Amino acid sequence: MGPAAGSVRARYLVYFQYLGTEFNGVAAIRGSQRAIGVQNYLEAALSSQEAAKRLNSVVPVKFTISSRTDAGVHALSNAAHLDVQRRSGQPPFSPEVLAEALNAHLRHPAIRVLQAFRVPADFHARHAATSRTYLYRLATGCHRPDQLSVFERNRCWALRAGSLDVDAMQEAAQHLLGTHDFSAFQSAGSPATSSVRTLRRASVSPDLGSPFVLPQENRLQFWNLEFESQSFLYRQVGFAWASRGGGGPEELGHYGSLGLGLQVRRMTAVLVAVGLGALMPAQVKVILESRDPLGRHQTRVAPAHGLFLKSVQYGSLGGNPACVEQESQGPGGKEAPTKLDKKSPAAPKSRQPGVRGLLPLGP
Secondary structure (H helix, E strand, O other): OOOOOOOEEEEEEEEEEEOHHHOOOOOOOOOOOOOOOHHHHHHHHOOOHHHHHHHOEOOOOOEEEOOOOOOOOEEEEEEEEEEEEEOOOOOOOOHHHHHHHHHHHOOOOOEEEEEEEEEOOOOOOOOOOOEEEEEEEEEEOOOOHHHOOOOOOOOOEEOOOOOOOHHHHHHHHHOOOEEEEOHHHOOOOOOOOOOEEEEEEEEEEEOOOOOOOOHHHOOOEEEEEEEEEOOOOOOEOOEEEEOOOOOOHHHHEEEEEOOOEOHHHHHHHHHHHHHOOOOOHHHHHHHHHHOOOOOOOOOEEOOHHHEEEEEEEEOOEOOOHHHOOOOOOOOOOOOOOOOOOOOOOOOOHHHOOOHHHOOOOOO
8 A cells, every 4th residue: 555645755865974894884784684784773763663653654764875885884974865754734854853863763873863954855865966075094104903093993994004105196096087987996797887987086195193193103194095976886896905015015915805895995906006116107097998897906995994985965065964054055066966955845833843753752
């Protein structure tokens, strides 16, 4: 049977963040007792007995994730859309109430909902995104695993090399900019219908320093690699690199088999090879133009734990929820296929469900 006649459906865009260390990626894992994704917890937050009773949705709430991340990958800000369909006569919840309810019922401390917005019924979190930015963090000068702060573990790729040739890495990154066939950075037999992507930005810059590193540990230096595109390739399989050598090619040993990777992690691995002197900047162009996913260098993938999804943007609505403005303004770039409804009609104040309607009851 379909939803009850006269029921009111409201679609929301939700921004959320997470530490990916304990998750098998962001996507929900169905039918598994051990593996679990961030989406499982988000949906469970609104399907628990208490939340479901107060939410009173006619149909189960499902999240459509904007940007998939693999196991171990983190997100400073990911996004998803969801529908809440309430019975006739019950007005939609405000975005603020929905965000607070999600955080109140989340059962994992490594996930946090940042903000929610009402959007049109045909808005799609994945298809409407105009820009995605990934950040990859590196640390150099870490000769042993125990030399890295416990607060930085699983949040950066620690290299034994004392330094990187950043100028060479920046030169190599220029070969990746623009519209190209990125087949060389995806797995053989990938189901992607097209491997052509436009990389708008690729940068390598020093980090100002980790607040978790003590003054006497100044041998450690941190670096940020950022990549921006409307979309990236997924479904890559390869090997990650292990930090086993002293800064030369031997540091690029196999780390272990991966089920899924990212175009970003493959590009990072190649740029690190340039920084370590294992590749020349011009070789990156050769690798890209080869379109060969089985080449020696492009089959290696940087470890997942150094990667962060930094932002997802939708036309005039930015990717940083803390900076989002509710007022209508001209988009800074290409508009998303569907404009966000920033002025959704609100229900009469006396009938608008409040936070108490969704938050857990006190003792």
